[in-house]
Amino acid sequence: MNKVSMNSIKITSGGVVAPGGFVAGGVACGVRESATRDLGLLVSEMSGASAAVYTRNAVKAAPLVVTREAVEGGDVRAVVVNSGIANAATGRRGLEDARRMQALAAEALGFAPEEVAVASTGVIGEYLPMDRISAGIEAGVGTLDGDGGSFAEAILTTDTRTKEAAVRVEIGGRNVTVGGTAKGSGMIHPNMGTMLAFLTTDAAVDKGCLQETLSQATERTFNRVTVDGDTSPNDMALLLANGAAGNEPLTFDSADYPVFAEAVEAVMQKLAKEIARDGEGATKLIEVVVEGARDEASAATLAKSIAGSNLVKTAVCGADANWGRVLTAMGYSGAAFDPDGVEIHFGPVRVFADGEPTPHDEAEANATLAGDEVRITVRLREGGASAAAWGCDLTCKYVEINGSYRT
Amino acid sequence: MNKVSMNSIKITSGGVVAPGGFVAGGVACGVRESATRDLGLLVSEMSGASAAVYTRNAVKAAPLVVTREAVEGGDVRAVVVNSGIANAATGRRGLEDARRMQALAAEALGFAPEEVAVASTGVIGEYLPMDRISAGIEAGVGTLDGDGGSFAEAILTTDTRTKEAAVRVEIGGRNVTVGGTAKGSGMIHPNMGTMLAFLTTDAAVDKGCLQETLSQATERTFNRVTVDGDTSPNDMALLLANGAAGNEPLTFDSADYPVFAEAVEAVMQKLAKEIARDGEGATKLIEVVVEGARDEASAATLAKSIAGSNLVKTAVCGADANWGRVLTAMGYSGAAFDPDGVEIHFGPVRVFADGEPTPHDEAEANATLAGDEVRITVRLREGGASAAAWGCDLTCKYVEINGSYRT
Numbered sequence: 001m002n003k004v005s006m007n008s009i010k011i012t013s014g015g016v017v018a019p020g021g022f023v024a025g026g027v028a029c030g031v032r033e034s035a036t037r038d039l040g041l042l043v044s045e046m047s048g049a050s051a052a053v054y055t056r057n058a059v060k061a062a063p064l065v066v067t068r069e070a071v072e073g074g075d076v077r078a079v080v081v082n083s084g085i086a087n088a089a090t091g092r093r094g095l096e097d098a099r100r101m102q103a104l105a106a107e108a109l110g111f112a113p114e115e116v117a118v119a120s121t122g123v124i125g126e127y128l129p130m131d132r133i134s135a136g137i138e139a140g141v142g143t144l145d146g147d148g149g150s151f152a153e154a155i156l157t158t159d160t161r162t163k164e165a166a167v168r169v170e171i172g173g174r175n176v177t178v179g180g181t182a183k184g185s186g187m188i189h190p191n192m193g194t195m196l197a198f199l200t201t202d203a204a205v206d207k208g209c210l211q212e213t214l215s216q217a218t219e220r221t222f223n224r225v226t227v228d229g230d231t232s233p234n235d236m237a238l239l240l241a242n243g244a245a246g247n248e249p250l251t252f253d254s255a256d257y258p259v260f261a262e263a264v265e266a267v268m269q270k271l272a273k274e275i276a277r278d279g280e281g282a283t284k285l286i287e288v289v290v291e292g293a294r295d296e297a298s299a300a301t302l303a304k305s306i307a308g309s310n311l312v313k314t315a316v317c318g319a320d321a322n323w324g325r326v327l328t329a330m331g332y333s334g335a336a337f338d339p340d341g342v343e344i345h346f347g348p349v350r351v352f353a354d355g356e357p358t359p360h361d362e363a364e365a366n367a368t369l370a371g372d373e374v375r376i377t378v379r380l381r382e383g384g385a386s387a388a389a390w391g392c393d394l395t396c397k398y399v400e401i402n403g404s405y406r407t
Numbered sequence: 408m409n410k411v412s413m414n415s416i417k418i419t420s421g422g423v424v425a426p427g428g429f430v431a432g433g434v435a436c437g438v439r440e441s442a443t444r445d446l447g448l449l450v451s452e453m454s455g456a457s458a459a460v461y462t463r464n465a466v467k468a469a470p471l472v473v474t475r476e477a478v479e480g481g482d483v484r485a486v487v488v489n490s491g492i493a494n495a496a497t498g499r500r501g502l503e504d505a506r507r508m509q510a511l512a513a514e515a516l517g518f519a520p521e522e523v524a525v526a527s528t529g530v531i532g533e534y535l536p537m538d539r540i541s542a543g544i545e546a547g548v549g550t551l552d553g554d555g556g557s558f559a560e561a562i563l564t565t566d567t568r569t570k571e572a573a574v575r576v577e578i579g580g581r582n583v584t585v586g587g588t589a590k591g592s593g594m595i596h597p598n599m600g601t602m603l604a605f606l607t608t609d610a611a612v613d614k615g616c617l618q619e620t621l622s623q624a625t626e627r628t629f630n631r632v633t634v635d636g637d638t639s640p641n642d643m644a645l646l647l648a649n650g651a652a653g654n655e656p657l658t659f660d661s662a663d664y665p666v667f668a669e670a671v672e673a674v675m676q677k678l679a680k681e682i683a684r685d686g687e688g689a690t691k692l693i694e695v696v697v698e699g700a701r702d703e704a705s706a707a708t709l710a711k712s713i714a715g716s717n718l719v720k721t722a723v724c725g726a727d728a729n730w731g732r733v734l735t736a737m738g739y740s741g742a743a744f745d746p747d748g749v750e751i752h753f754g755p756v757r758v759f760a761d762g763e764p765t766p767h768d769e770a771e772a773n774a775t776l777a778g779d780e781v782r783i784t785v786r787l788r789e790g791g792a793s794a795a796a797w798g799c800d801l802t803c804k805y806v807e808i809n810g811s812y813r814t
Binding site: 092093123310311320327337357399402403 | 465718726727732743746810
């Protein structure tokens with residue numbers, strides 16, 4: 001978020017269908033036991049470019065294998081996604097199910113199978129009920145005229161609310177919109193998206209440029225979110241660009257490329273923060289900002305280590321400004337820094353500087369942790385780089401949710 | 408634990424004073440608010456060799472700096488330790504306090520300062536009340552005749568019980584005893600001891616050999632324990648060997664060296680498991696064993712990743728045999744392995760093999776998680792190496808303890 005003034009980026013309403021030429025829908029088909037929506041479809045009315053990033057977990061779910069083939073082999077213009085069952089660790093049968101899901105959606109939409117991406121999220125190690133998936137796809141096609149909300153709902157698992165974002169920018173005299181929706185609440189850690197995210201734009205964008213834009217923005221947004229240090233086998237972020245805005249196709253050399261890249265990052269950052277805020281059992285969003293680092297990578301490593309520390313997270317839960325845990329999390333992060341050059345702030349209250357505790361009003365420091373947004377700022381004396389990371393507090397509710405997820 | 412038959416190692420009672428020539432004591436001097444013991448002294452009646460390992464956290468507490476100087480510069484024969492305040496992140500004043508604590512203990516015991524190691528554990532970022540420490544040392548000297556239990560008590564913080572171990576072996580026709588006591592409950596993660604441990608033996612051991620023995624055993628015991636993924640700035644394990652057994656000094660070339668090394672590892676393994684069992688808020692000890700790995704390092708990486716996963720820990724808490732989380736934790740561990748060659752067992756119940764779920768009775772698998780000791784075994788098809796790691800379940804109590812540690 002450094003290069004372009006945020007003034008040129010206008011926040012707008014909606015999510016994946018905010019850009020022109022996209023439709024989406026979602027239905028309840030019975031993968032999840034409750035009557036909540038669990039199957040979604042997202043479709044571009046025209047062909048375009050697509051890009052994706054995937055989990056770095058060595059165990060990759062079947063739908064990722066199928067989607068990767070599609071994105072690498074051609075141009076994806078539709079997505080079918082289910083929640084409730086992750087279709088991960090399901091072996092050959094799981095892979096066949098993912099391919100069948102792709103084929104069923106393609107058939108229902110009148111596309112070639114390789115134009116359809118597949119995603120799943122939910123319990124690991126169970127097989128998809130393919131008859132229900134099939135019926136869901138049939139029914140889902142009839143819902144492709146909504147505002148994107150039912151698609152946003154259909155991808156949720158333990159999330160308590162939908163997560164949507166959209167921004168508008170001007171590119172080559174044309175209005176270009178970037179929209180997105182994401183899910184993610186548990187098994188969230190900075191290693192790729194660690195979640196599902198579907199991003200759309202009506203910009204025309206060169207495919208290589210689109211992939212690089214997504215990868216870079218992922219590094220600065222979804223890879224900076226941590227809920228519990230666990231990285232799922234199903235994470236995926238997919239960006240579809242259909243060109244409906246009518247602009248000249250963007251490349252890295254386009255004068256307006258930075259505006260587009262910032263717009264994508266703005267949408268993804270908003271979704272990233274929403275994921276952290278809606279972390280399993282969470283009551284607070286924690287934003288950690290590290291400034292004065294020698295480079296962005298070490299700033300990010302430090303920020304993620306703080307945001308990911310169970311002890312920092314429980315201290316925030318209990319509104320205890322225990323800065324020793326912040327310093328400790330920095331110390332084991334693996335990033336090199338001089339402890340004597342560290343300043344730590346809870347909100348506006350400085351609690352540590354020059355290697356020693358700063359005299360401060362403890363009640364005032366604790367009060368900065370009382371709200372539903374907590375900001376911890378760390379300043380180093382190493383250089384000029386900075387980075388943010390997002391997390392949430394660790395509560396009893398997290399333990400309850402995950403002690404009985406399957407039962 | 409591979410080289411020597413466990414038959415030659417006899418478990419015995421007691422802790423740090425089980426070996427000949429050691430005395431220990433502990434008092435309540437008011438560092439902790441309650442009237443519990445918070446200052447301990449451990450003394451060898453004769454000079455000998457000493458070895459230590461320290462936290463890998465980049466932030467190191469003041470007492471570690473002082474102890475490292477003593478151990479590297481000569482032969483430590485006494486330890487003074489307090490609980491309640493960690494004397495970490497306390498800058499120059501903290502370092503002066505640690506040196507003063509060393510000097511006070513040395514004076515009270517009639518030793519040179521460099522013969523005394525210093526350790527602290529507790530809240531980070533507060534200064535030691537030196538008047539109370541001073542009075543505690545004076546009083547502590549009068550308690551140096553107990554069974555080691557009051558020393559074991561004085562080093563505890565959120566621990567719910569003392570942790571002691573001792574074994575006896577025969578070396579060169581002499582009875583040699585190795586004993587130890589440890590504390591550790593939160594901020595526990597496999598990166599050095601991540602705790603305090605004091606180990607004693609009446610064997611005569613060459614100093615370089617003693618250090619290497621401690622370092623190797625640490626790698627296989629204390630570095631395999633995880634409670635919450637946090638590594639404290641105060642971790643330290645210290646091993647004193649006073650030669651009271653009268654054996655020929657041991658070196659790596661001694662015929663009996665493997666027996667001694669196994670004895671040290673046996674004591675440390677017992678303490679490591681006790682620390683995991685007494686993890687903050689824990690109700691269960693989790694032992695993860697990885698077999699068939701290409702080397703011990705990757706087996707250990709996998710075992711620690713499983714034992715450290717918040718999602719595995721909450722599943723164990725809820726007695727939910729959610730093996731997908733085990734596989735997931737392996738996948739993001741960083742160790743390379745073929746997921747199709749993985750077998751996962753909860754207790755005796757096989758739940759996953761050949762890349763696919765194994766049909767099994769789910770109630771039976773869940774039942775293996777109902778007791779207070781849980782064993783998860785993973786078999787790979789990569790080679791012949793194995794490793795164990797120890798952790799505990801994650802409960803609401805952990806959140807409660809750490810949301811209000813300082814208040």
